[in-house]
Amino acid sequence: MSSSPLVETKLPGIPVRHGKVRDVYDFGDRLLLVATDRISAFDWILPTGIPDKGRVLTQISKFWFDRLNVPHHLLRLDAKLLPLPDGTDVEGLEGRSMVVRKSEVVPIECVARGYLAGSGWKEYQESQSVCGIKLPAGLVNGSKLPEPIFTPATKADEGHDENISFERMCEEVGEDLATELRQRTLEIYQSAADFARGKGIVIADTKFEFGQAEGELILIDEVLTPDSSRFWPEDLYSPGQEQPSFDKQFVRNWLESTDWDKNSPPPELPAEIVAQTRAKYIDAFQRLTEQPFRWE
Template identity: 55%
Template sequence: MIPRAVKETELPTLSLKGRGKVRDVYDFGDKLLIISTDRISAFDVILPDPIPDKGKVLNSLSVFWMEKTRSICSNHLISANPSSYPVECKPHAEMLAGRSMLVTKAKTFPVECVVRGYIIGSGWKDYQATGGICGISLPAGLKQAEKLPEPIFTPSTKAELGEHDENISFAKVIDLVGQEDAQWLRDKTIELYLFGSRWAEERGIIIADTKFEFGATDDERILVDECMTPDSSRFWPVEQYSTGISPPSLDKQFVRDYLETLDWNKQPPAPSLPDEITSKTRQKYLDIYRILTGSELPTS
């Protein structure tokens, strides 16, 4: 039985800090409660139809990766167990289970830290036009979806809700955050990606690209937000991988591909998703969680 989707949270006992495209954030002073809803966005527009269990996949997979990568980079995760949350959360424990995390509050860097191991999407378009991505020159003659000689850091701006991210050069990152922080962001982004891509490949999955966000506390720089999820990454089954095409994926690209077949200008309001697309998207999210973690997602 497919559970009811959580499109938006209304928790009157808690202090709402804000809503993103997917996450609702509640403020607890030096901590935040982040709830991953089942909302889905494409082309920076929130779609009207949520995907049941999507938020649980995003939250649980982020927790999985954050626990595995603490030796590479500290992160904001304090707990994903509602029983350890502040007492005000107790009335909402059932809804919070599996789709929330209590985190350390941090000042986020104004950069989307994108890393690409394969040439696809906007990177492929950039390469076709310029011979490189984000000002990084690449070998001539690469095919769509081809593996790059080594992963590259291709950052973008962090757009406000409803606006579009824009690719920027590493020099622009230095302008935004300074030399030391820029180098740290680049190095940790690539190090996290290399760990994740090795883990995934051992389980038959290619992580073509992914993006991270980082923040700073008084003491250190940390990973925040989500980590190598089907919203922030392209996951390709190795057995279906081929160059010269956009390979079949276990991520949000499936929804983007469907929307590209419609006569939609990629501005609000977004079109509704047919039940078949919603169901297949849900299954792709559940499948990638199972493959990467080795466990079924608890969906009750």
């Protein structure tokens, strides 16, 4: 049975930065990342949370951090070993907290695309290219690309991230770092996509974030979750249409069916949309890990 959604956290006296989904607390040499049950769409945080969504994101990230042979920021999931303020709701933090190494964040979203979807599909229709990468003619919405491509984006504090060319990325962070990030992004994506396909999931695209800590380039934030990736059920994959998904595209589609103008506060999500969205996230976790979701 699902719990009530956790849409905000409070740790009095601890410096905090609130993201769209995560609350990031600064404990000096470490950070505590708490994945709430907030859900965003069209650059708005929706007024309705999805119960256990933050736990699913955290548990999927943990699964990949353990599985991928790459340096990363995760130290442990248990927040109880931190000097938490008196009265902290430790039970509420369970399953949704990551204690991580601090790093200097590289200000680029590192995106890998194996299929044509989302902003990539829109750009292709206009220019037959994505982020300056020329693609074959005749591709359709959802087409598998000849090979995965690296399409970086600038990180926006507000509004949309902006897709940029690799050349522009080189100007932003330097050619050596840009080249290494491109290589790592594509290698991690290919490894994860091959694994997920064996579990019946197509990872159409994903975005990674990297940081630098003690001279080492490390993978940070969440990784290969339904929030940071497009997950499609392989058995229903059919190019030329919008694909069924395990991610929040389901919520976007519902919002598109309403009369919401995207410029004013969004509507509450109906109970059935909340329940179906939660089920999609949990289904993705269980397919990938072949483990039951313990908070069911």
